[in-house]
Amino acid sequence: MSWGTELWDQFDNLDKHTQWGIDFLERYAKFVKERLDIEQNYAKQLRNLVKKYCPKRSKDEEPRFTSCLSFYAVLNELNDYAGQREVVAEEMAHKVYGELMRYSQDLKAERKHHLQEGRKAQQYLDHCWKQMDNSKRKFERECKEAEKSQITYDRLDNDINATKSEVEKAKSQFYLRTHMADESKNEYAAQLQNFNAEQWKHFNNAIPHIFKNLQDMDERRTVKLGETYRSFAEAERRVIPIVSKCLEGMVSAAKAVDERRDSGIVVESFKSGFDPPGDFPFEDFSQNLSRTGSDGTISSTPKGDRERDGAPAPRSDPKHPMSRTKNKLWLFGKKPKAPSLEDFSHLPPEQRRKRLQQRIDELNKELQKEMDQRWSLIILYPEQIHVFSSPFNLRFVSVFQRRPEQDEGRVREESTDGRPEQPTA
Amino acid sequence: MSWGTELWDQFDNLDKHTQWGIDFLERYAKFVKERLDIEQNYAKQLRNLVKKYCPKRSKDEEPRFTSCLSFYAVLNELNDYAGQREVVAEEMAHKVYGELMRYSQDLKAERKHHLQEGRKAQQYLDHCWKQMDNSKRKFERECKEAEKSQITYDRLDNDINATKSEVEKAKSQFYLRTHMADESKNEYAAQLQNFNAEQWKHFNNAIPHIFKNLQDMDERRTVKLGETYRSFAEAERRVIPIVSKCLEGMVSAAKAVDERRDSGIVVESFKSGFDPPGDFPFEDFSQNLSRTGSDGTISSTPKGDRERDGAPAPRSDPKHPMSRTKNKLWLFGKKPKAPSLEDFSHLPPEQRRKRLQQRIDELNKELQKEMDQRWSLIILYPEQIHVFSSPFNLRFVSVFQRRPEQDEGRVREESTDGRPEQPTA
Numbered sequence: 055m056s057w058g059t060e061l062w063d064q065f066d067n068l069d070k071h072t073q074w075g076i077d078f079l080e081r082y083a084k085f086v087k088e089r090l091d092i093e094q095n096y097a098k099q100l101r102n103l104v105k106k107y108c109p110k111r112s113k114d115e116e117p118r119f120t121s122c123l124s125f126y127a128v129l130n131e132l133n134d135y136a137g138q139r140e141v142v143a144e145e146m147a148h149k150v151y152g153e154l155m156r157y158s159q160d161l162k163a164e165r166k167h168h169l170q171e172g173r174k175a176q177q178y179l180d181h182c183w184k185q186m187d188n189s190k191r192k193f194e195r196e197c198k199e200a201e202k203s204q205i206t207y208d209r210l211d212n213d214i215n216a217t218k219s220e221v222e223k224a225k226s227q228f229y230l231r232t233h234m235a236d237e238s239k240n241e242y243a244a245q246l247q248n249f250n251a252e253q254w255k256h257f258n259n260a261i262p263h264i265f266k267n268l269q270d271m272d273e274r275r276t277v278k279l280g281e282t283y284r285s286f287a288e289a290e291r292r293v294i295p296i297v298s299k300c301l302e303g304m305v306s307a308a309k310a311v312d313e314r315r316d317s318g319i320v321v322e323s324f325k326s327g328f329d330p331p332g333d334f335p336f337e338d339f340s341q342n343l344s345r346t347g348s349d350g351t352i353s354s355t356p357k358g359d360r361e362r363d364g365a366p367a368p369r370s371d372p373k374h375p376m377s378r379t380k381n382k383l384w385l386f387g388k389k390p391k392a393p394s395l396e397d398f399s400h401l402p403p404e405q406r407r408k409r410l411q412q413r414i415d416e417l418n419k420e421l422q423k424e425m426d427q428r429w430s431l432i433i434l435y436p437e438q439i440h441v442f443s444s445p446f447n448l449r450f451v452s453v454f455q456r457r458p459e460q461d462e463g464r465v466r467e468e469s470t471d472g473r474p475e476q477p478t479a
Numbered sequence: 480m481s482w483g484t485e486l487w488d489q490f491d492n493l494d495k496h497t498q499w500g501i502d503f504l505e506r507y508a509k510f511v512k513e514r515l516d517i518e519q520n521y522a523k524q525l526r527n528l529v530k531k532y533c534p535k536r537s538k539d540e541e542p543r544f545t546s547c548l549s550f551y552a553v554l555n556e557l558n559d560y561a562g563q564r565e566v567v568a569e570e571m572a573h574k575v576y577g578e579l580m581r582y583s584q585d586l587k588a589e590r591k592h593h594l595q596e597g598r599k600a601q602q603y604l605d606h607c608w609k610q611m612d613n614s615k616r617k618f619e620r621e622c623k624e625a626e627k628s629q630i631t632y633d634r635l636d637n638d639i640n641a642t643k644s645e646v647e648k649a650k651s652q653f654y655l656r657t658h659m660a661d662e663s664k665n666e667y668a669a670q671l672q673n674f675n676a677e678q679w680k681h682f683n684n685a686i687p688h689i690f691k692n693l694q695d696m697d698e699r700r701t702v703k704l705g706e707t708y709r710s711f712a713e714a715e716r717r718v719i720p721i722v723s724k725c726l727e728g729m730v731s732a733a734k735a736v737d738e739r740r741d742s743g744i745v746v747e748s749f750k751s752g753f754d755p756p757g758d759f760p761f762e763d764f765s766q767n768l769s770r771t772g773s774d775g776t777i778s779s780t781p782k783g784d785r786e787r788d789g790a791p792a793p794r795s796d797p798k799h800p801m802s803r804t805k806n807k808l809w810l811f812g813k814k815p816k817a818p819s820l821e822d823f824s825h826l827p828p829e830q831r832r833k834r835l836q837q838r839i840d841e842l843n844k845e846l847q848k849e850m851d852q853r854w855s856l857i858i859l860y861p862e863q864i865h866v867f868s869s870p871f872n873l874r875f876v877s878v879f880q881r882r883p884e885q886d887e888g889r890v891r892e893e894s895t896d897g898r899p900e901q902p903t904a
Contacts, residue, residue: 055746064749071745082550085532089557092528096521103517107510121704125507128708132514190762197764204768235765243761250758257755272745273738279546280736283553287729294723301719304712311705313698320496320697321480324489330682333675336668337615339622340660343629 057269058262065172068268072165075275076158082279083154086146086286093143100136104129118319120312127307131300138293138300145289150282157278161271168267175260179252186242186249193235193242200231327404482694483687490597493693497590500700501583507704508579511571511711518568525561529554543744545737552732556725563718563725570714575707582703586696593692600685607677611670618660618667625656752829 061068108129109122207228210216398406486493533554534547632653635641823831 055743057742057746060746060750062755063751063753067749068745071749078546081532085528088528088531089525092521092524095524096517099517099520100514103510103513106513107506119701121503121701124705124708128711131712186759194764197768200765200768232768235768239763239765246759246761253756254758269742269745273742276544276546276736276738276741280549280733280738283549283733283736284730286553287556287726287733291723291726291730294719294726298716298719301712301716305709305716308705308708308712311701311708313701313705316701317482317694317698318480320493320694321482321485324492324496325485326488328488330487331678333679334611334671336671338664339619340625340664343622343625343657343660 056262056266058265061265062257062261065176068265069169072169072268072272075272076161076165079154079161079275079279080158082282083151083158086151086154086282089286090143090146090151093139093146097136097139097143100132100139104133104136119316120310121316124307124311127310128304131303131307134303135297135300138297141293142289145292146286149285149289153285154278154282157275161275164271165268168264168271171267172261172264175256175264179256182249182252186245189238189242189245193238196231196235196238200228200235203228203231322408325404326402327407328402481687481691483690486690487682487686490601493690494594497594497693497697500697501586501590504579504586504700504704505583507707508576508583511576511579511707514711515568515571515576518564518571522561522564522568525557525564529558529561544741545735546741549732549736552735553729556728556732559728560722560725563722566718567714570717571711574710574714578710579703579707582700586700589696590693593689593696596692597686597689600681600689604677604681607674611667611674614663614667614670618663621656621660621663625653625660628653628656747833750829751827752832753827 057064057068107125109126203224207221207224210221210224398409401409482489482493532550534551628649632646632649635646635649823834826834
């Protein structure tokens with residue numbers, strides 16, 4: 055159905071409708087803007103949440119518990135998830151909102167143009183009508199004049215008292231008027247013909263053409279709306295696969311939680327390496343008592359030790375009461391906060407072993423690095439090898455002969471030395 | 480690795496670690512709470528957005544433009560989408576946050592119990608040690624007494640000046656002391672044996688058992704964390720299919736936008752049904768001029784009408800100047816706001832036809848309804864048919880013979896009557 059033919063007399067309604075169309079489009083654009091603001095705000099809140107719960111401390115301080123690592127993995131995935139919400143917001147901002155705003159500007163300009171065309175055409179038709187109307191009135195007036203002069207002429211013509219000259223004068227006057235009326239009749243006829251021609255063109259060419267343009271414009275607007283409804287949905291649809299990946303990431307992080315491993319880590323980090331205290335020995339204060347004159351009832355060994363053979367063999371411990379309290383200290387007291395010494399001698403054996411092992415690993419890494427550098431140098435400056443080679447060899451020796459052996463030595467000392475080492479409280 | 484054996488001396492560290500474990504779990508719970516608050520807030524904002532842009536007017540006033548209908552469809556889908564975000568929040572609230580809070584309560588109670596057990600065991604061991612220590616000191620004291628009495632006895636025994644009774648007294652004193660020392664030696668031996676037995680049980684049964692419980696508890700906590708990480712992700716994962724459906728719904732709404740249909744609706748709603756004005760006729764004011772005496776130059780028909788035969792035939796229009804201005808009114812003036820009359824005679828023909836057609840459809844529906852009712856009545860009370868049948872028949876006639884024919888009649892009148900109807904401005 056064409057507006058040009060069906061709605062030829064509905065200019066005002068088309069004016070109103072096309073305005074409504076632009077308003078509707080801009081209302082939709084506003085809706086999209088508000089939606090994307092909500093998305094941005096949502097993403098921002100998620101990012102803040104992640105930041106708030108992310109570990110503050112540096113890598114090496116971080117606990118190695120799988121339950122913590124998995125939680126941080128979940129946080130990372132949530133951060134990516136927030137990033138996807140931002141992508142949605144940006145898509146909506148550029149592909150929908152921005153697009154609509156640009157488009158509505160063009161639309162307004164085009165609409166204004168078409169409506170102006172319409173008004174111009176109408177003004178022109180009105181102008182033609184006025185011309186025609188004027189010429190018609192002129193013709194009417196002059197016909198009346200002609201009629202009057204005819205009456206005058208007829209009256210004198212039939213008046214026997216009228217002079218010939220009077221009659222001639224009235225006759226020529228009547229002819230003159232009739233001639234003038236005839237002139238304006240032709241003028242009016244020409245104007246009428248012109249107006250009818252213009253009016254025909256107005257309703258059969260101008261208006262149909264202009265209204266057709268308005269219709270095309272309005273249909274393009276509708277198409278654009280459909281497109282932007284689609285891209286509104288697509289903006290979100292596109293991220294769903296990545297969002298799913300984030301969620302799968304969380305699930306696999308959850309699966310990576312390993313309770314056995316975590317309770318093992320607790321052992322690693324706290325094990326002192328000491329053995330539990332053994333039996334206390336019997337202290338015989340009666341050795342100085344001479345048996346002479348006594349009935350020898352004082353037995354040199356107490357029944358106690360004889361009877362308990364299921365228990366581990368008693369360890370000799372001269373200053374036992376002392377170390378006893380120490381054991382108590384170890385069992386419930388605070389771990390000592392000693393200054394960290396080069397040889398970690400302030401630590402209990404197990405912790406010390408670990409630290410020394412770490413140090414060895416570090417040194418080996420360092421060594422490997424320098425040796426690699428050395429080879430690269432040899433390749434670059436073969437003639438200078440002798441300059442570099444010796445110190446590197448020394449280094450090599452120093453690392454592998456001094457440190458590890460000595461450390462091993464220390465550790466062994468403690469493990470052989472029966473009684474647990476005292477913490478320097 | 481078992482805490483009971485490896486960490487026998489790390490009670491304080493296990494106390495700290497298990498406390499840390501509960502804190503970590505509650506921190507995670509807090510995180511989940513904040514996440515679900517963000518979700519709820521997000522869903523709320525989306526729902527408000529939808530409400531804000533949903534059409535206020537009633538169904539029949541709603542525009543039938545596909546562009547509008549599709550927009551409302553998009554809003555509906557967005558509303559469902561918001562609903563899904565609420566589902567996510569609820570899942571997190573019940574299956575994750577609530578679960579964690581309940582669990583941490585149990586955890587705290589259980590931890591407290593295990594630590595109390597540990598302290599009790601330690602107190603008991605300390606008690607045994609004190610008893611043993613006391614008996615040992617007693618034994619030591621009495622040995623010293625016995626030694627002293629032995630020296631006295633030896634001195635008197637070798638003193639030739641000492642009386643027999645003195646010697647006897649010292650000897651019996653010495654025997655008594657020795658006997659007492661012997662007694663306390665046995666007592667000490669028994670206490671020592673008891674303590675060593677208790678200490679062995681403490682480090683080989685009590686502590687391993689209690690620490691094993693702590694380890695199990697801590698491992699259960701880790702497992703629970705893993706489970707809740709998973710349900711945290713699943714809460715969202717579960718809604719993805721429905722969310723996708725919402726987005727597909729938006730896309731198909733977008734596809735349903737039909738620009739041809741919408742511009743057709745514009746025609747339907749505005750078409751007046753009038754024809755564009757035809758040519759204006761020639762009005763001859765020179766008819767009263769008698770041809771007598773004139774040279775007949777005044778032609779009865781103007782050239783204008785003769786020449787234009789391509790254009791539509793001129794319509795006769797007696798009071799033309801009037802209707803001319805009316806045409807202008809129709810072309811650019813406001814549509815008249817006339818009171819709606821029963822027969823819609825205030826509307827232009829096309830609009831009137833539509834309204835009358837609507838009315839007919841309404842009446843037919845109504846009729847159908849009553850006829851259906853009638854049949855149901857006939858089935859219920861066949862004997863009373865005669866009572867109901869006649870009015871229904873009348874009704875039937877009244878609808879099909881009065882209204883439509885008359886309306887058709889009216890419409891035809893206008894279309895045959897040449898000139899466009901005047902709006903009652």
